[in-house]
Amino acid sequence: MRIYVPNSAWIFNISGFIGSLDPTDPTSLHVEFHPRWVSVHPAVLAMTACAGLLVRQRGGTVTGDVPGVRSLPYLIRMGLFKFLDLDPGREITEHEPAGRFVPLTQIQDNAQLRSTITDLVPLLHAPPEVAAPIKYVFSEMVRNVLEHSASPVGAVVCAQYFKRSNRISIGIADAGIGVHGSMSRFHNVRTAQEAITLAMRPGISGATSRLGGNEFNAGAGLFFTKGIAALSHNYFLLYSGDAAFELLKVREGELLTLNADPRLDRHRYLTGVPSWPGTVVGIDINVEEGQNFADLLDRIRTAYSVDLKTRKKVYYKRARFL
């Protein structure tokens, strides 16, 4: 494999990074960085770290050129070079005011997920409106990996909180069977693009053919996660196999709606791209001061219901809340 970490790779311009991936040789990984400046989404870091873990676990070699870019301290603090087992050529000796972040973390079981979520709050030093969406997305997306992906390295996660712009960026990568591999067990999907489209629809699970899921899986995790990004006017990425879905920002003045069919969202597909051996999720969330995460979830709930066949009855009002 070959990964080139460019000077800029965020969800809105990630096609260049994805297009430059070379997954042809799974027994080795060569990583190169832009020679002057690196500013990338956590999903890019999670993918790079995940690829490093995978190759090393297979007994392969990881090589790379690590130039003295200005953003090197950030990459070191995120833990990237530990995952790659590369020497960055310098050490961080003082606390860098690099921002608030959750460093690259490998999660392979339920206990590690719990401890990552527990450690997340003191790590971020952030208010609940910042911590809540990160905890929610980590939980839902990592459980997807642990339950469905058969990833030999589990999930690799990281997150960054940009206090000035009130934005959270989260990346999750695995090296498992991918969305197509998972969905095709119970659904008639021919391509990675069809599979990722179906996986984002509410009520469609990779664990059953039944609408609404089974007793353990609802098929709602990706829909909720995409909804969190959409309702905060931001980006979402789902990349698996040779296809990726990018949820784009809603234009100024355009009505913001949540669609059960992701093809009705403002979006872009990347197809025929270098095939990622697993699944990558990237998300950006805006967190306004005083914004209630519960309000946001409530709006997603409304959209979830409207996807199903014409509602005959409002059941939830019968529930008793004491």
Added chain:
Amino acid sequence: MITVGIFDLASDFAEDKDVAAKVRDTKIRPALEVGEEVILDFTRVDLTTQSFIHAMISDVLRVKGEEALDGIAFKGCQQGVQGIIETVIQYSLETTEDRDLDAGGSDTRPS
């Protein structure tokens, strides 16, 4: 009547689906079988996931139908927790109807 303290089992962020499934199988189902009321107490739970609530109550609702709500009460729910519970109740009972209509399965491939 039995009360299940969710905070004690799942912390202030209730997301562990294994815990939820255990509550379903060891508390909710047995109680409903004998006509006993179950109170799911979410006091001190700040946040939960849709997956957690789904694993805890969805199948009970699908198996027993709307009447299962007569035997379950939700206590101490914050706004977000209540919203997620309502979501799961709604789609679980709706898809019970859909299952009846769609017996035999359907082609879910994107058109």
